Each structure stands twice: as structure tokens, then as C-alpha cells.
Amino acid sequence: QSVLTQPPSASGTPGQTVTISCSGSSSNIGRKTVNWYRQLPGTAPTLLIYTDNLRPSGVPDRFSGSRSGTSASLAISGLQSEDEADYYCAAWDDSLEAWVFGGGTKMTVL
Amino acid sequence: EVQLVESGGGLVQPGGSLRLSCAASGFTFNNFAMAWVRQAPGKGLEWVSGISKSGSNIHYAGSAKGRFTIFRDNSANTLYLQMNSLRVEDTALYYCVKYTSGTSLGDYWGQGTLVTVSS
Numbered sequence: 001q002s003v004l005t006q007p008p009s010a011s012g013t014p015g016q017t018v019t020i021s022c023s024g025s026s027s028n029i030g031r032k033t034v035n036w037y038r039q040l041p042g043t044a045p046t047l048l049i050y051t052d053n054l055r056p057s058g059v060p061d062r063f064s065g066s067r068s069g070t071s072a073s074l075a076i077s078g079l080q081s082e083d084e085a086d087y088y089c090a091a092w093d094d095s096l097e098a099w100v101f102g103g104g105t106k107m108t109v110l
Numbered sequence: 111e112v113q114l115v116e117s118g119g120g121l122v123q124p125g126g127s128l129r130l131s132c133a134a135s136g137f138t139f140n141n142f143a144m145a146w147v148r149q150a151p152g153k154g155l156e157w158v159s160g161i162s163k164s165g166s167n168i169h170y171a172g173s174a175k176g177r178f179t180i181f182r183d184n185s186a187n188t189l190y191l192q193m194n195s196l197r198v199e200d201t202a203l204y205y206c207v208k209y210t211s212g213t214s215l216g217d218y219w220g221q222g223t224l225v226t227v228s229s
Binding site for chain 1: 145147154155156157160169170171172205210212214215216217218219220221222
């Protein structure tokens with residue numbers, strides 16, 4: 001059981017905008033910023049969004065993040081076949097004094 | 111180019127020990143906090159432990175407290191994870207992870223080293 005809650009799966013057609021949610025609590029998302037990671041099959045995760053809505057260099061602006069209250073979301077616009085991957089949210093938890101992850105969302109491009 | 115290369119994984123019996131290493135290059139190692147994150151086969155990501163750039167501030171996940179020790183050698187640009195009293199549920203791919211300059215987790219990840227705990 002993950003501390004942060006994500007839907008296990010999401011899907012969309014090419015060109016569509018898809019959103020993945022990440023729900024937490026007052027000890028993590030409610031007071032700390034959120035990161036998002038993408039993991040392509042058989043590879044290590046890569047940072048997609050950090051500090052809620054910042055993109056590392058090289059990440060296209062099709063990816064955007066937001067946070068409100070105890071929830072965060074990742075939006076992927078102009079969905080492409082190469083976006084098929086697992087997506088994870090993470091945040092620092094003040095009560096646990098640990099980084100906590102969501103269980104991951106498997107994105108399928110139909 | 112930032113590189114993080116893990117080593118030290120392998121097959122170990124329950125109750126045994128392993129020491130993982132992560133050789134870092136391509137950045138000023140002693141300017142950044144580091145962490146270990148693991149992923150059990152077919153499962154999600156789990157943060158295991160983190161250490162500040164000087165090594166003076168350390169945190170552990172509940173599953174690692176009392177059994178695992180994270181430490182670093184800034185003169186050798188190397189991060190370590192000493193794992194004792196290993197359990198079957200510690201079986202996972204262990205990633206070495208670099209924090210951003212703002213102490214946000216994971217702007218660079220290694221390829222991982224596999225730890226298998228089995229009798």
C-alpha cells in the first residue's frame with residue numbers, strides 16, 4: 001500500500017491530453033512539492049517534473065504538473081506512442097521523514 | 111556527463127549481508143545529496159535512504175531502519191549502502207539516485223544493481 005495514491009492505469013489516443021492524479025495527505029503533498037518520474041519498459045526512471053511544475057532540460061513542454069491541497073496531477077498533452085510508460089509521483093513526508101512514492105500509473109496509448 | 115554506476119548486488123541467503131556501491135562521475139559529488147531507491151520485481155519504486163552532501167544528515171525508510179546503513183566517501187566519489195539482516199522482501203533492483211541542487215529527489219539515476227535474497 002503506497003503512501004501516495006495513483007490510478008493503476010490510464011490511456012488515451014495519439015494527440016489527446018491525459019491527466020494522472022496523485023493523492024496524498026497533509027504531511028506530504030499538503031505541505032511539500034511533488035516530483036514526477038517516467039519509467040520506460042526495462043529502463044531506469046527519469047525525472048519528468050520537479051518542484052510541482054518545473055521541467056528538467058530536455059523534457060518537452062507537453063508535460064506539465066500542478067499541485068493543489070493534498071493532490072497533484074501530471075498532464076500529458078499531444079499524447080504520443082513513446083509516452084507509453086509507467087509514471088510515478090513522489091514527495092517528502094514530514095511525519096515519516098522519508099520520500100514517499102505513488103504506486104505508479106501505467107500509461108497506454110491506444 | 112553524469113554517470114552513476116552501481117555494483118555489489120547478488121544472491122544472498124536470508125539473514126545475510128551485502129554492501130552496495132555507487133561510483134559517481136560527471137559532477138561535483140560532494141555538492142549533492144544522494145539516495146538509494148529500490149524496485150522489487152514487477153513492483154513500484156520505494157525510497158530506501160538518503161544522505162546529505164556532507165554525510166551528516168541521514169534518513170531511512172521504515173523498512174530499512176536498524177538494518178541498512180548509508181554512507182559516502184566524498185574523496186572517492188562513491189556512495190554505499192550496507193545491508194544487514196537481509197530478508198526475502200528486500201529482493202529488488204537498487205538504484206543510486208542523485209538529488210538536484212535544491213534537494214529534490216532524482217535528477218539522475220543509475221541503471222541499478224540486483225539484490226536477490228533467497229535460500
